[in-house]
Each structure stands twice: as structure tokens, then as C-alpha cells.
Amino acid sequence: MKFNTKTIHGNQKPDKAYGSVMPPIYQTTTYAQTSPGGHKGYQYSRSANPTRTALEDALASIENGTHAIAFGSGLAAIDAVLKLLKSGDEVISTNDLYGGTYRLFSKIFEGFGIKFHYVGMESTANISSYINENTKLIWVETPTNPTMKIIDIKAMAAVAKTHNLLLAVDNTFATPYLQQPLDLGADIVMHSATKYLGGHSDVVMGALVVKAKSLADRLYFIQNASGAICGPHDSFLVLRGIKTLHIRMQRHCENGKVVAEYLKRHPKIENVYWPGLEDHPNHAIAKAQMKDFGGMVSFTTKGNNYEEAIKIVEKLRIFTLAESLGGVESLAGHPASMTHASIPKEAREKTGVVDSLIRLSVGIEDVDDLIADLKQAIG
Numbered sequence: 493m494k495f496n497t498k499t500i501h502g503n504q505k506p507d508k509a510y511g512s513v514m515p516p517i518y519q520t521t522t523y524a525q526t527s528p529g530g531h532k533g534y535q536y537s538r539s540a541n542p543t544r545t546a547l548e549d550a551l552a553s554i555e556n557g558t559h560a561i562a563f564g565s566g567l568a569a570i571d572a573v574l575k576l577l578k579s580g581d582e583v584i585s586t587n588d589l590y591g592g593t594y595r596l597f598s599k600i601f602e603g604f605g606i607k608f609h610y611v612g613m614e615s616t617a618n619i620s621s622y623i624n625e626n627t628k629l630i631w632v633e634t635p636t637n638p639t640m641k642i643i644d645i646k647a648m649a650a651v652a653k654t655h656n657l658l659l660a661v662d663n664t665f666a667t668p669y670l671q672q673p674l675d676l677g678a679d680i681v682m683h684s685a686t687k688y689l690g691g692h693s694d695v696v697m698g699a700l701v702v703k704a705k706s707l708a709d710r711l712y713f714i715q716n717a718s719g720a721i722c723g724p725h726d727s728f729l730v731l732r733g734i735k736t737l738h739i740r741m742q743r744h745c746e747n748g749k750v751v752a753e754y755l756k757r758h759p760k761i762e763n764v765y766w767p768g769l770e771d772h773p774n775h776a777i778a779k780a781q782m783k784d785f786g787g788m789v790s791f792t793t794k795g796n797n798y799e800e801a802i803k804i805v806e807k808l809r810i811f812t813l814a815e816s817l818g819g820v821e822s823l824a825g826h827p828a829s830m831t832h833a834s835i836p837k838e839a840r841e842k843t844g845v846v847d848s849l850i851r852l853s854v855g856i857e858d859v860d861d862l863i864a865d866l867k868q869a870i871g
């Protein structure tokens with residue numbers, strides 16, 4: 493089955509009760525038993541819920557995995573991966589990372605004795621010197637947030653395999669429409685389903701997808717034992733979102749290209765970060781591992797002026813100034829004061845998150861209106 497069919501049919505069957513094409517929202521905590529243990533596969537909705545199962549099955553299908561495990565947020569999904577580790581273990585992570593992931597690693601898991609190395613992953617040579625007998629996990633985000641660096645997943649998978657490490661890839665920005673990390677050798681794919689999978693800015697959710705039952709079992713155990721599950725209504729919404737993922741992503745990519753090329757020509761703009769640009773430093777890897785280049789575009793203005801960047805985002809009318817990304821509507825953000833404010837200034841500037849950086853989540857509106865909006869705001 494091809495991807496554009498999988499989003500609609502992959503692991504999805506009419507509901508057993510009445511044949512409803514969409515699964516009902518099983519808004520229930522518990523399930524009647526005929527005698528102790530006599531149930532139909534469901535006992536308590538923290539452990540499993542049929543609407544969540546329907547979503548998890550669909551997620552496994554679109555990521556070419558065997559099992560998916562859904563959580564109450566992307567961060568709850570990342571938290572579950574880190575709970576595979578124990579005190580004394582070490583993690584090698586992308587240095588240009590979503591601020592909340594960095595906060596979870598540095599403010600919570602470091603306190604439990606896990607050591608993190610934040611490394612520029614443009615080359616595998618950069619990570620080799622950090623590998624020792626305590627290393628257990630490589631954490632990759634690609635494209636990175638917000639400077640859109642591209643990390644070679646296949647190359648990272650080769651390193652992980654050689655040293656018997658787990659490789660987890662945050663696939664939030666790309667989605668399986670653009671890249672399928674499990675096929676490239678990753679062990680775990682992570683999503684903030686809040687973004688493109690949900691696609692309509694109306695649900696917060698996270699997910700993990702794996703291709704090994706032993707790993708799925710450990711993660712199911714953590715999902716149930718820690719309890720950071722998503723509810724049935726949210727599961728229904730994300731399942732609905734997935735059904736249009738391919739057509740939304742196609743338009744996000746088309747509009748992203750027009751916006752990136754417009755900004756590239758603009759005399760006031762210093763840098764444009766979009767992996768589809770031929771002069772993007774990782775364009776060749778992006779071309780090899782992604783089907784297209786996505787709708788996330790970041791840019792800086794000449795002079796790197798904080799106040800000017802704030803004025804631009806305040807003037808935008810169709811782009812809404814807001815956290816988050818991946819919905820049908822275009823959003824703009826100022827990472828230094830918003831999503832990445834939890835990363836110390838010196839550390840964030842090293843990865844390109846400078847004062848004038850603006851991040852756009854290019855939506856699926858008419859692109860002429862988006863360009864007109866940018867024109868009036870940037871001047």
C-alpha cells in the first residue's frame with residue numbers, strides 16, 4: 493500500500509460493533525467483565541482504549557513500524573523514551589534541539605543521573621568521541637528546530653548499530669510523508685502529534701513508533717506504569733488529521749518553497765533556513781532522505797536587531813504570532829523569546845538562534861496572501 497493510501501486505510505478497519513467507518517470515541521474508563529479476567533481485550537483506559545488503539549495502529553502503519561504508543565503530549569513521549577535508561581547512562585543528542593526537549597533532558601533527567609552530550613550532528617565523526625560504555629541512546633531531531641539543519645539518519649543508524657545504541661528520531665517537522673526514519677535504521681520514531689499529524693492546532697499529543705516487539709513491550713509498560721496517556725477524543729482527532737496528512741504536507745511544501753525563495757531574494761534578509769534551498773549546507777542529505785522539504789522556514793534580518801524582529805512578527809496579519817507549528821494556518825514565532833527562551837542565550841546563539849531569528853510555520857492558505865503579508869510586515 494502506498495503512503496497516500498496508508499494515511500486513509502493503513503491498519504484501519506470499520507469498527508466491530510456497527511461497522512462505523514471512523515472509530516467511535518470510546519469515552520469510558522472501564523469495561524464490563526463477565527467474570528474476573530473475562531473481557532474483550534480492554535479492562536481500564538489507562539492501559540488501553542479502543543479509540544487510542546485505532547490511532548496507534550494507524551500511526552504504526554504510516555511510519556512503517558509494527559507498534560505505536562500514544563501519549564498526552566510530545567514531551568510525555570520523549571519522557572517515556574528516557575525512562576528506558578537508568579542512572580549513569582549517557583545520551584548523545586542533537587545540539588540544535590526543541591527547547592522543551594532540552595529542558596526535559598537538562599532539568600529533569602540530568603537530576604536523575606543521566607548524562608547528556610549536545611553535539612552538532614552534521615558529521616558522524618563529531619559524535620564518535622562521545623561514545624563510551626555508558627552510552628545508550630542517540631537522540632536526533634531532523635530537520636532541527638528552528639535552524640533546519642539536516643542530520644543523516646542512515647549514517648547515525650550505522651553508528652548506533654556498531655556500538656549497540658538505541659537511535660531515536662524526532663520526526664515532528666518532517667512527518668512520515670517526508671521521511672521514514674525506521675526504514676533508514678532508527679529504532680524509535682517520536683512525534684509531537686500536536687503538530688502536522690493532528691494538523692489543525694486543536695489537540696496536544698505525542699507518539700512513539702517502533703519496529704521491534706521487545707522495545708514496544710518496554711514502552712507499553714512505561715505508558716501504563718507512568719500513565720501519560722492521551723484521551724479517546726484526542727485520539728479520534730489525530731486519527732482524523734492523519735487521513736489528510738499527505739495532501740496537507742504537499743501544500744505545506746509547495747507554499748514553503750515559495751516563501752523561502754521570496755525571503756531569499758529580499759534585500760533586508762540575511763539568512764534563510766529551508767533545506768530545499770540549494771545553498772543550504774545539508775541540501776544534499778535532505779534531498780537523499782526526504783521526499784520534499786517541508787513548510788518550516790526560518791530567517792534572520794540584516795543587522796540582527798531584536799526590536800526589528802519583534803516589530804515584524806507584531807505586524808503580520810495572516811501569519812498568527814503563536815507558539816507551535818504544523819497546523820493548516822500559518823504561524824510565526826520568535827524563538828529567542830518564545831520556544832527557545834529556556835535555552836541559555838550563549839548556548840542558543842551557538843546554534844543560530846540569534847535575536848533576529850523568526851520561524852515561520854507556513855500553512856496551506858493561498859500563497860499569494862502569505863507573500864503579501866510578509867511584504868507588508870518586513871517592508
Ligand SMILES: Cc1ncc(COP(=O)(O)O)c(C=O)c1O
Nearest residue numbers: 565566567590637664684686697
Ligand atoms: C520538534 C519538537 N519536538 C517535540 C515537541 C514537544 O511536543 P509537545 O508540545 O506536543 O509536548 C515540540 C513542540 O513544539 C517540537 O517542536
